[in-house]
Amino acid sequence: MTRNNDAFETGLRDxxxxxxxxxxxxxxxxxxxxxxxxLLFSVLARARExxxxxxxxxxxxxAEEFGWTADELALEATxxxxxxxxxxxxxxxxxxxxPRSLARLLWRSGLEPLQWQRLLAQAVASSxxxxxxxxxxxxxxxxxxxxxxxxxALARRGERDPERAGRVAKIYVEEVIDEWxxxxxxxxxxxxxxxxx
Amino acid sequence: xxxxxxxxxxxxLGRLQAHARHxxxxxxxxxxxxxxALLRLVDPENRAQLRRAGGEILPWVSRWGYWRLDDAARxxxxxxxxxxxxxxxxxxxxxxxxxxxxxxxxxxxSPRDRLILRLRYEESHSNAEVAAVLGIxxxxxxxxxxxxxxxxxxxxxxxxxxxxxxxxTE
Numbered sequence: 578m579t580r581n582n583d584a585f586e587t588g589l590r591d592x593x594x595x596x597x598x599x600x601x602x603x604x605x606x607x608x609x610x611x612x613x614x615x616l617l618f619s620v621l622a623r624a625r626e627x628x629x630x631x632x633x634x635x636x637x638x639x640a641e642e643f644g645w646t647a648d649e650l651a652l653e654a655t656x657x658x659x660x661x662x663x664x665x666x667x668x669x670x671x672x673x674x675x676p677r678s679l680a681r682l683l684w685r686s687g688l689e690p691l692q693w694q695r696l697l698a699q700a701v702a703s704s705x706x707x708x709x710x711x712x713x714x715x716x717x718x719x720x721x722x723x724x725x726x727x728x729x730a731l732a733r734r735g736e737r738d739p740e741r742a743g744r745v746a747k748i749y750v751e752e753v754i755d756e757w758x759x760x761x762x763x764x765x766x767x768x769x770x771x772x773x774x
Numbered sequence: 775x776x777x778x779x780x781x782x783x784x785x786x787l788g789r790l791q792a793h794a795r796h797x798x799x800x801x802x803x804x805x806x807x808x809x810x811a812l813l814r815l816v817d818p819e820n821r822a823q824l825r826r827a828g829g830e831i832l833p834w835v836s837r838w839g840y841w842r843l844d845d846a847a848r849x850x851x852x853x854x855x856x857x858x859x860x861x862x863x864x865x866x867x868x869x870x871x872x873x874x875x876x877x878x879x880x881x882x883x884s885p886r887d888r889l890i891l892r893l894r895y896e897e898s899h900s901n902a903e904v905a906a907v908l909g910i911x912x913x914x915x916x917x918x919x920x921x922x923x924x925x926x927x928x929x930x931x932x933x934x935x936x937x938x939x940x941x942x943t944e
Contacts, residue, residue: 585927585937592877593896599888600881602840605833607792609784617779620809624775627816695818703775 628700630667632693637665639686653685654678670704671697672749680756690754697753701746702739778815782832786811790839803846811839822909837885844882848932875935882929887922894919 640650647665654661657678663669664679671679683693790804790811812835814820824834880888893899893907905915930937 585923588873588876588937589891589895589923589926591873592880593892595873595877597877597880597888597892597896602789602793602836603796604789604793604840605836607788610788610791612779612783612787616805616808617783620779620783620812621775623809623813624816627813631817699816699818 625703628703629670632696632700633665633667636686639688653681672701676752677756680753684760698746698750701749702742705742705745789836793840799847807839807842811835841884879929890919890922
């Protein structure tokens, strides 16, 4: 550590020893404000996409740590490279991949299930929709629904059956973990074989 | 997520609007920050960190939202020190001007950076202990502490203090 760094470090210790109170904010006492429907819709729509994006980010960062680009990692998803690229760019849900393909990406990235299983379940559950009679009515451009009505219908539609979506996600995550486990055991076997050689 | 928006959204939006009004930022960034603040709850790591710290959601997203509004204002060229939160520092007389400056600038850091520095320098936690609190790897905690220090150093320069001056240690 340089002398200047030492000075800065000591300054930090002195500052904290003297006390660094958390700031107090006048705004904490503000009255609530109604959230406009369009903003509510926007937050919920972004939240649905965000889990998939976070998982993709985590995979890209892990791959970059050992010098792989996202496109190189996508090649691991044999026969689903294009879907894998789209997922890794944050454009598609992980569920667009077969469990084995996704497991290969996770395995190659060196991520442990504890680092991704909750996020994966969340991403799949939030992007799982079930066909409903009102679907065309909601999505159709010529339905005559105003933006706010469409927003409301879509917001309701996404949470029509969260328990069922959760079950679908749980099954998918279990399949991915099974595939990941078998890839890991395969690696161990190969490593052990290499050691024997 | 709908519950979070319904439960905390109204209160959070009111707080962010009041903060922007109080600091004369205008409403330009309020809706974006509102959305970003709530989206932070989507990340399971953030939720786990919040649970470990024993915190409540509304103060946590509010603090982060205030910081983002301040940060956006600073990036837009609004003066920093005048806009910064500057609580009355205790023991004002006994600390050097440089240490007082450092203490005031620390409040411009993000809540996460402040937490990391507090754990390292106030509670003397090791990198491993910081990692346990944040739910990250030890290497990541070490890097996070380094990054927080560097951001603090940059903030000091922005506000006209030399962070590497000997005076800081006096």
